[in-house]
Amino acid sequence: MYRSKSKAMALLPWLLVLPVVILRAFTTIYPVTKTIRDSFFDIRLLAGKNVFCGFENYIRMFHDPKVLISIQFTVIFVFVSMFFHITLGVLLAMALNMKFKGQRFLRTIVLIPWAMPSVVAGMAAKWAFNNDYGLINDLIRRIVPSFQYNWLIYRGSARAAVIAVDLWKDLPFFAILVLSNLQFISGDLYEAAKVDGASARQCFTKITLPLIAKGVATLCIPFTLWRLTSFDLVYSMTSGGPGEDTALIAYRITTEAFTNLNIGYASAMAVVLFLIMMAFSLINMRITGSKKFET
Amino acid sequence: MKRRTGRMLSLALSAGMALGCGAVPAMAESTEASGDYDLTLYSIQTTDPEFKDWLSDVESGTGLKINVIAAPTDSDTRQQKVTTMLSTGDSSVDIIEINDEMSTTFKNSGWLEGLNDTVMTDDVRDKFAKGYVDQMITNVDGQVIGVPSYTGYLAFWVNQQIMDEVGIKSIDTKDDFMKYMEAVSGNGRFGYGGSWEKTYVFNEIAQFVNMFGGDYYDWTNPHNKEAMEFLHELVQKGYTSLDQLPDKYEQMNPKAIDGKYGCWFMWGTGTDYANADMLGDDKIHMAMVPSFAEDGSRSIFTDSWSYVLNAASEHKDAAVKFLQYMTGKDGMEASYKYFDRYPARADLAEEIVPDSNPVKKMYAEYAKECNVQGRPMLPQTMEFISAMGTIFQSYMRDEISIDDFLSQAQGYVEEYQ
Numbered sequence: 201m202y203r204s205k206s207k208a209m210a211l212l213p214w215l216l217v218l219p220v221v222i223l224r225a226f227t228t229i230y231p232v233t234k235t236i237r238d239s240f241f242d243i244r245l246l247a248g249k250n251v252f253c254g255f256e257n258y259i260r261m262f263h264d265p266k267v268l269i270s271i272q273f274t275v276i277f278v279f280v281s282m283f284f285h286i287t288l289g290v291l292l293a294m295a296l297n298m299k300f301k302g303q304r305f306l307r308t309i310v311l312i313p314w315a316m317p318s319v320v321a322g323m324a325a326k327w328a329f330n331n332d333y334g335l336i337n338d339l340i341r342r343i344v345p346s347f348q349y350n351w352l353i354y355r356g357s358a359r360a361a362v363i364a365v366d367l368w369k370d371l372p373f374f375a376i377l378v379l380s381n382l383q384f385i386s387g388d389l390y391e392a393a394k395v396d397g398a399s400a401r402q403c404f405t406k407i408t409l410p411l412i413a414k415g416v417a418t419l420c421i422p423f424t425l426w427r428l429t430s431f432d433l434v435y436s437m438t439s440g441g442p443g444e445d446t447a448l449i450a451y452r453i454t455t456e457a458f459t460n461l462n463i464g465y466a467s468a469m470a471v472v473l474f475l476i477m478m479a480f481s482l483i484n485m486r487i488t489g490s491k492k493f494e495t
Numbered sequence: 496m497k498r499r500t501g502r503m504l505s506l507a508l509s510a511g512m513a514l515g516c517g518a519v520p521a522m523a524e525s526t527e528a529s530g531d532y533d534l535t536l537y538s539i540q541t542t543d544p545e546f547k548d549w550l551s552d553v554e555s556g557t558g559l560k561i562n563v564i565a566a567p568t569d570s571d572t573r574q575q576k577v578t579t580m581l582s583t584g585d586s587s588v589d590i591i592e593i594n595d596e597m598s599t600t601f602k603n604s605g606w607l608e609g610l611n612d613t614v615m616t617d618d619v620r621d622k623f624a625k626g627y628v629d630q631m632i633t634n635v636d637g638q639v640i641g642v643p644s645y646t647g648y649l650a651f652w653v654n655q656q657i658m659d660e661v662g663i664k665s666i667d668t669k670d671d672f673m674k675y676m677e678a679v680s681g682n683g684r685f686g687y688g689g690s691w692e693k694t695y696v697f698n699e700i701a702q703f704v705n706m707f708g709g710d711y712y713d714w715t716n717p718h719n720k721e722a723m724e725f726l727h728e729l730v731q732k733g734y735t736s737l738d739q740l741p742d743k744y745e746q747m748n749p750k751a752i753d754g755k756y757g758c759w760f761m762w763g764t765g766t767d768y769a770n771a772d773m774l775g776d777d778k779i780h781m782a783m784v785p786s787f788a789e790d791g792s793r794s795i796f797t798d799s800w801s802y803v804l805n806a807a808s809e810h811k812d813a814a815v816k817f818l819q820y821m822t823g824k825d826g827m828e829a830s831y832k833y834f835d836r837y838p839a840r841a842d843l844a845e846e847i848v849p850d851s852n853p854v855k856k857m858y859a860e861y862a863k864e865c866n867v868q869g870r871p872m873l874p875q876t877m878e879f880i881s882a883m884g885t886i887f888q889s890y891m892r893d894e895i896s897i898d899d900f901l902s903q904a905q906g907y908v909e910e911y912q
Binding site (some may be wrong): 245246247248326328330331332333350352353354435436438439440441442443444454455458459460461 | 569571574575578579582600603692694737738740741746749750753755828874875877878881885886888889892894
């Protein structure tokens, strides 16, 4: 009697999530399988083509200079952006964790960029980095009056500008989430450390960092995945330019799928991105699940 | 078990984020509440302050109740939305306004209804510019798929205040052009200004190729090389700025209005300049395109946005009625009156546009003195345009040589033709 009741209880959660699982199957599993299937076909809507082509799309992708540039920039974008998310995010979180007048106000306004839609931020950034009318150069010219530079016309500076806007927009959100981790650290620990003669630096490296490490590592999973699939910022800010230098892989997929209507080719790229994300997620989960992060 | 389930759910979430391209995007939102409408129009004009007056005129002229959906103002987004609608057989929109890029892309796709028997009958078709109709909006079966809503030129614009300042009266030849460049350029001002974003610069590449007597579909033609080296020289000598590389028209026009450019090419009748109180014979105005070719010929591009009928439409009778109205005097007059759109039919332009309008005189001169052509486009239009724009930007930034540019350009022509 007790056993069958406990069996029914075990099934109950599955029953409750079943509607969501069905919905997910329709909205996720179907598009995924359809995309994998399409990646083996040469589907070009404008040419009226839809023929099986095996791995041709995959082979073409790794010989296509546009895709290679996109992959290169995506790797740079993800690593540089995440590096600064972590370093600056932790610093900002610590600053927001300090007690000072106006702390609440600062915590609120710091989130404003994050609340702004990416497309709006991208369009504003396009103007902000304009040499003639932009806010950035205007600020620089207050210190160096003869300063002239158009950020969006050279590969390096255009890429730096895109990464800077991405950081400006999402870093505060990352910092607020780190802040929530910081607030779980008991003040007693710091007091005890101080009694034992620990310096501020030692407090940070021996108490703060180890205690927020798991939280930060966990945050890195969605934040990295968002960077990998980032599309709207580049779309509205640079259109992938100059040339193809700031075309992130998600932007390239969208262009191939919806502008050029090369559905098969776009699907192959999407599958590769999917595999990269899957591998990345597994690595991340392995790291965050390891004993190093047990507290 | 819990961890494994969690992993699976995370992966599913990742997949959902990564693989958006299998899903069908949602339809654009209507600007009006749904109701009993005779047809739905997908329009690019909804941001015009006089749009409602235009719509009211058209509704009373046709007797149709028209639902309007606003097309995105961004060209890439707009093209993607229209492409998605047409390629998925979406019947929620009946009439769509499309530009030359889209008509070249879609005219042979079967997604647009042929209009030869209903709207663009022989007698009506003959009243539009034949070259444009044949080249841009006629499909391989000889069916005309659109009704041009206006006539436009990629006009040559000059800043008269700057011309007066440097003492140059006209820019008629290549020598005049270069003298003007030299006189104007310096101190943050440039003789020539452009919109060189990779999907916009195509207009100017093709314009200069034509001006030098080249052929956009043949990059082995020495005149093409001459044209590209000429543009490169303008950059090298500081007569035009690399800063315009990310500029679309919305970035270029403020610079033109602020007197940063001596001359430029631009579509339309100068609404932005008029709004800034900078349009006029003594300020910014259209001028005759200079002649660069050895034979003294002048070249200019014409364009239009056309109303097309979605083949999946369920309101074809109403749509045909709308299109017929747009080919006639009332339809063209409404467009001219409310949107400043120059009538696409020459006979009606003569009737509708007053002689006092300087555009009328200039357009008549363009038609008389220039070799008027539709822009060179290939079926994979945006892909081709973007590819050409990308290598152009690379050449202007000295990342590739002129020979690399020419061979890659020829490669793209062969790939997309």
